[in-house]
Amino acid sequence: MDRERRSDGPGRRVKSRAPLRAFGAALLTLWFGVAQAAGLTVFCAGAMKAPVSAIVGARVPNASPIEIVYGTAGALRDRIAKGERPDVLVVPSQDMAVLVTDRVVDAATRTALGSTGVGVAVRADAPSPDISTPAALTATLLAARRIVMVDPTKGTSGRIVDAVFKELGIADAMRDKTLELDGGYVVEAVARGEADVGLHQVTEILPVAGVKLVGPLPGDLNRLTRYDAAIVATTTHRAEADALMGALTNDDARRRIEAAGFTPAR
Numbered sequence: 155m156d157r158e159r160r161s162d163g164p165g166r167r168v169k170s171r172a173p174l175r176a177f178g179a180a181l182l183t184l185w186f187g188v189a190q191a192a193g194l195t196v197f198c199a200g201a202m203k204a205p206v207s208a209i210v211g212a213r214v215p216n217a218s219p220i221e222i223v224y225g226t227a228g229a230l231r232d233r234i235a236k237g238e239r240p241d242v243l244v245v246p247s248q249d250m251a252v253l254v255t256d257r258v259v260d261a262a263t264r265t266a267l268g269s270t271g272v273g274v275a276v277r278a279d280a281p282s283p284d285i286s287t288p289a290a291l292t293a294t295l296l297a298a299r300r301i302v303m304v305d306p307t308k309g310t311s312g313r314i315v316d317a318v319f320k321e322l323g324i325a326d327a328m329r330d331k332t333l334e335l336d337g338g339y340v341v342e343a344v345a346r347g348e349a350d351v352g353l354h355q356v357t358e359i360l361p362v363a364g365v366k367l368v369g370p371l372p373g374d375l376n377r378l379t380r381y382d383a384a385i386v387a388t389t390t391h392r393a394e395a396d397a398l399m400g401a402l403t404n405d406d407a408r409r410r411i412e413a414a415g416f417t418p419a420r
Contacts, residue, residue, distance in 0.1 A: 193219035194394050195240040197230045200337055201270055201310070201355040202244050202381050205414040209407050210398075218394045226337035228308035234258060241389040242398055246310050247380040259384040265403055268416030269378040272311050272318075274368040275341040275352035275359045282368045283351075291372055292322045295351065298331065302341065302349035305334040310379050315353045318375050341365050355379065357415040378417070 198206050203224050210220050225233075227246050234253070243250070243259060244267065254261045274285050274294075283294040295301060304312035312334065319325040333349055341352030345364030352365065359367045370376045383402050385395045401407060408418045 193221065194242060194391050194398060196220060196222045196242045196244065196398070197233070197238075197240045198222055198224050198244040199227050199230065199246060199310070199381060200224050200339075201357045201379070202267065204357060204361050205268075205407070205411045205416065206244060206402070208410045208414075209401055212406070212410075213401060217397075218391075220398065226304060226309040228305075229337060239386050239388050241386055241391050241395045242383060243386060244381060244383045244402075247382045250382040250384060253384070257387060260387050261384075263383075263385040263399060265383050265399065266419035267381050267383055267402060267407075268411045268418045269380040270355050270357045270416050271370045271376045271378045272314050272353055273356035273359050273370045275344055275354065275362070275365045276350065276368055277344055277347070278364050278366045280350075282366070285368055285372055287372050288322060288375060291375070292324060295319075295322075295324060296327060298350040300331050300333060300349040301328065301351045301353065302333045302335065302343040303353045304340055305336055308336055311353070311355045311358075314377050314379070318371065321375070360415045380419075381416075 196206070196210075206222065210222065223230075223233075223240065227249050230243075230245060231249060239258075243253065245253070247266065250259065250264060253259045254264060274283075274291070276282065283297075284290040285294055303315045304310075306312035306316040316325075319328050333343060335343070339354075339358055339362050341354050341359050341362050342364075343349045344352040345362060352359065356367060356370060359365065383399060385392070385399060389395050411418045
């Protein structure tokens with residue numbers, strides 16, 4: 155595809171170490187204060203960006219600060235593999251299963267949030283193409299000048315779309331007309347006129363201005379991805395992490411998750 159990685163001798167005077175100890179204690183106090191001020195860090199897959207942002211933003215004033223790192227599932231997997239450890243993770247269920255097995259997360263805290271499928275997007279002012287059947291979708295994709303999707307090596311939706319192309323028998327035809335991006339709201343390329351059709355998780359199409367969701371992939375091609383949240387086993391902010399998990403799973407959160415295009419977990 156079009157892919158645009160002392161020992162002191164006798165008689166020597168030994169200086170008092172009290173100032174050094176005091177300095178060390180001061181440094182420790184400073185470090186601890188900074189660590190506490192830093193609050194929680196969350197790694198969140200891009201598909202959950204809209205509802206997680208809204209849920210965190212709706213917390214009570216003066217709540218502990220939260221830094222949210224958004225990225226593709228692949229990018230987050232790479233960071234975890236290199237030893238990075240946030241406090242809370244929101245990732246696809248298949249990735250969470252591996253993290254449970256590897257004891258990266260506390261398995262008892264794993265909670266399903268919601269599911270979404272891949273959708274088709276075009277410019278807001280363009281006619282909606284027929285994607286009602288696999289055959290109609292195939293015709294629409296073959297007729298498109300350019301298609302944008304997530305790099306299959308980095309994002310969940312990209313892997314799904316890549317498999318769909320193969321199932322439809324159009325993988326070769328798509329190779330030279332497909333723009334693969336590393337992540338983010340890739341259908342922004344459709345809004346800019348760089349592609350006619352965008353294929354991405356429905357929840358990453360709905361927030362983008364200038365495009366419209368035609369619909370999900372038809373029939374059995376509509377393969378849902380479930381997203382789970384869990385607390386990382388090494389967190390030093392357990393009380394805050396517990397509070398965030400509560401905020402992600404209460405009734406208000408379920409409403410926000412559904413409004414973002416997910417089928418919420420019940």
